[in-house]
Amino acid sequence: MAPRHPENLLEVLLKQCYLQPRCAAGQRRPLHVSRYTTQAAHEYHKPDSFAVLGGGISGLASAFYLSKKHPDKKITLYEQSSRVGGWVQSKKVDVGDGSIVFEEGPRTLRCTMPNGMVALDLIRQLGLENEILRTKKDAIAARNRFIYYPDHLVRVPGPGSSFFSILSAVIREPVFRESFTSILREPFKTVPSAAGEDESVGSFLERYTSTVLVNNLVSPLLHGIYAGDVWKLSVNSIFPMLPFLERTHGGLLPGALDLLFSSEKPALERDTDLIQHLLQEQPTLRGQLLEMKDTSVFTLKGGLGSLVTRLEEVLQQNKNVVIRKDAQIEALELNRTMDTIQLTTNLKDEPKPNHAFAISTLPAQTLAKLAPELDSLNDVHSVTVMIVSLFFNNPNVLPANGFGYLIPQSIPLEQNPERALGVVFDSDAAPGVDTAKGTKVTVMLGGHWWDDFSSYPDEEEGMRMARTVLARHLGIVDEPIANNVRLLKNCLPQYTVGHQARLGRTHRDLQTSFRGRLRVAGNSYGGVGINDCIRSAYDVAMLPTEGSYFDTYTGLNNLGPNPQWVKFKMVKRQVQVNTVTK
Ligand SMILES: Cc1cc2nc3c(=O)[nH]c(=O)nc-3n(C[C@H](O)[C@H](O)[C@H](O)COP(=O)(O)OP(=O)(O)OC[C@H]3O[C@@H](n4cnc5c(N)ncnc54)[C@H](O)[C@@H]3O)c2cc1C
Structure with missing residues (x-):
């Protein structure tokens, strides 16, 4: 220019x-x-x-x-x-025996290093530390995260899952198809000469796993964060550690082993700079971080608003x-x-x-x-998302408890005509925000699925689509006693x-x-x-x-x-x- x-x-x-x-x-x-x-x-x-x-x-x-x-x-x-506030907006609604908070944008923060340190420090500086509502690592929402595939919820193994439960899930569930063969093939992978050049998260991980696994297991993760397409989002921008390990160790497996067993860990210099600076400037931050050690995600009383x-x-x-x-x-x-x-x-x-x-x-x-x-x-460019939140007065309306579920790109659109990205079980994910008893869920629609759309569903249509998703996936046909529908145009930038x-x-x-x-x-x-x-x-x-x-x-x-x-x-x-x- x-x-x-x-x-x-x-x-x-x-x-x-x-x-x-x-x-x-x-x-x-x-x-x-x-x-x-x-x-x-x-x-x-x-x-x-x-x-x-x-x-x-x-x-x-x-x-x-x-x-x-x-x-x-x-x-x-x-x-x-x-x-x-931009996309951060919490709407409080009174219902019968108490109140609920509908989050129209973000709902929880993670205690990630080092960016979570800065956020936590800001919360402290604003005098909001006593307003923090934590979801602990042993809470049901931290342990149970699901993928919907092909027609039921599959629990994703995570920290705390036993070896046998993982093995049994991998053998039984079609969503993990090709996992074993991918692991066996890994040592024979050759690193392309252009290693380090940017490519999509999908094409990078396809080298180490398979197209099926990327579509089944990685695409839902990116639906949850970016509402984006795994075959378009940049691996260098979103998961920079992966190409770094490939470049320095000749493959992901040796890189991952080194990461696990070496006392020295790789990190971006900008991140270690920040950690050193923060620990020096804010000595009390260390104690605050230790307090959050067992926290999976957190929000604030009254919502992130x-x-x-x-x-x-x-x-x-x-x-x-x-x-x-x-x-x-x-x-x-x-x-x-x-x-x-x-x-x-x-x-x-x-x-x-x-x-x-x-x-x-x-x-x-x-x-x-x-x-x-x-x-x-x-x-x-950014993608457009519609969020539809519903509150049911039945506290046991969900067939399973947890953070919620994400829908992979491998589910054909004929089976996902609403173009749903996933459903958050808000009452489990951020407990303590609502005083009314019941169940709150949020259905997320659109994202990259709507990239070529020139118009979007209105609120009534969005509500109908969300209820169809909940009925088909979870069998929920109850009438919600409160709801909130928001079309968020161009809300999530895509790092393609x-x-x-x-x-x-x-x-x-x-x-x-x-x-x-x-x-x-x-x-x-x-x-x-x-x-x-x-x-x-x-x-x-x-x-x-x-x-x-x-x-x-x-x-x-x-x-x-x-x-x-x-x-x-x-x-x-x-x-x-x-x-x-x-
Ligand atoms: C549905 C959804 C769920 C999310 N969930 C989470 C979550 O759970 N956890 C999490 O950490 N993050 C989450 N995020 C991401 C996070 O909320 C956003 O990335 C973040 O709020 C963006 O903040 P920002 O200030 O950078 O941008 P914005 O919020 O977009 O703020 C930009 C501001 O600029 C103003 N503006 C635009 N043009 C002009 C102009 N010409 N003149 C003056 N003002 C202008 C806008 O009105 C707006 O207020 C979520 C996002 C969405 C949309």
């Missing part, structure tokens, strides 16, 4: 080449500047005010972290709708932060003087705002439309093959066209989970906003191709990074 100010291209390129010796492609930060550096090498520019574009969880968290890091700076958050409500409250109490609702960004550009970002908004009776820095948490395709320099982001390369190009386009004054965070880049969004907000807000290198930071510095891997081990409760591996 050509920069808007070509006379400065040489200067920008020189900076990329000489100030970043480790990253010819502009992917790596300078050797001697930590990503979490608070002191810049020397003063370069005094920023004036900051803008955060988009008021979903990523935007709210970005504004929160910016306000902590720069308590003296004015921060304006622009949100196009009349509420903040409590998180965005509290963030909004805290930001509103800060006199330096302004939240502008109903404020849509229509365009953004680097000012002619190159020291501010100028926004065009729908607030036509106000002068165009100028900010020294802007963090965009807008969906990638929206950003590409507002800033045509970032045209690589046009390819980060080539995602890292697109982010690499966008990183360079941001550097050349916006010179460090526009940075990005949010679910379009390094992960769609709430934990990932909060971590991306933390990362981008912690980046230096002044100093020699501030203009090389974009929020995508470490998300392009060929990320840096390290090996680490815990020594005296400290993370020790030992070997840098390629």
Whole structure:
């Protein structure tokens, strides 16, 4: 993409080449500047005010972290709708003997490392730690996760399953067809010469298992997280550890054995950096993490909406932060003087705002439309999902208890005409959120199945489809006493093959066209989970906003191709990074 100010291209390129010796492609930060550096090498520019574009969880968290890091700076958050929170929304409904909460977007968080650490720390900083509702690892929801195949629920073996129960399931259930032959063939697999090049999760794992196993066992997992197609989503972006193990060990089995038995574990350098930084900055976090050791997933009293409500409250109490609702960004550009970002908004009776820095948490395709320099982001498309939640006053309406079930791509559409992705058993998955007695479930429809649709079912049709799914799969014909149907258009970005390369190009386009004054965070880049969004907000807000290198930071510095891997081990409760591996 050509920069808007070509006379400065040489200067920008020189900076990329000489100030970043480790990253010819502009992917790596300078050797001697930590990503979490608070002191810049020397003063370069005094920023004036900051803008955060988009008021979903990523935007709210970005504004929160910016306000902590720069308590003296004015921060304006622009949100196009009349509420903040984006996809995070919890709706409380009173029913007879109590109340229930319908989650319209995310419902649980995982205690994953390291992004879950950041989320947990944010919850603590917001004073919400006593609001956490945990689902423990020995709870029924953690032990029982199902796949629907071909016409019944199959429990997926997990931690705690005995060897004999796994063996018996693998022998009996058609969903595990070809498991044995895949294991026997594994040692004879040859690693392709192009190992490391991006490919779909499906084609990567097909090498080690079979088409049938990928469709039966892996596709449902990706339905549950991305509502996406296993044959299109990128293995390098979604499961980077798999190609890394293949590359370094010549195959998955030796890689997995090394992972199990070696005291040094491989990890992305950006993750070990973050863990070291967090443990240093927040010594109490270690204790908090230990408390969550036996937790599978968690939510908050009142639902995950409590998180965005509290963030909004805290930001509103800060006199330096302004939240502008109903404020849509229509365009953004680097000012002619190159020291501010100028926004065009729908607030036509106000002068165009100028900010020294802007963090965009807008969906990638929206950003590409507002800033045509970032045209690589046009390819980060999102899928549409309909969620239908139903509450039955019968507490025993489910034929089995657990987290819920996912439907694999191997179920032909004639047997899945509603294009259902799966069903969450909310009452089991997040117990304690509702005070009314009964059973709450959520049917998820659409996702990649609707990619070529030009129109979607309305609420009435969605409800009919969900009830048909529940009747056919679970035999539930009871009348729900409350329900909630929501069509979530373009809600989940798809990291399709080539995602890292697109982010690499966008990183360079941001550097050349916006010179460090526009940075990005949010679910379009390094992960769609709430934990990932909060971590991306933390990362981008912690980046230096002044100093020699501030203009090389974009929020995508470490998300392009060929990320840096390290090996680490815990020594005296400290993370020790030992070997840098390629
Ligand atoms: C159905 C569903 C279930 C999910 N379940 C889980 C789960 O259980 N656990 C989990 O961890 N994650 C889950 N996720 C993922 C997670 O909820 C999302 O990835 C996350 O909420 C995205 O947050 P965000 O702030 O990055 O983006 P968004 O929520 O999309 O926020 C972007 C904001 O920008 C605003 N905006 C857009 N354009 C403009 C403009 N031009 N000007 C101003 N503002 C604009 C939007 O109105 C929006 O408020 C789920 C997602 C969905 C959809």
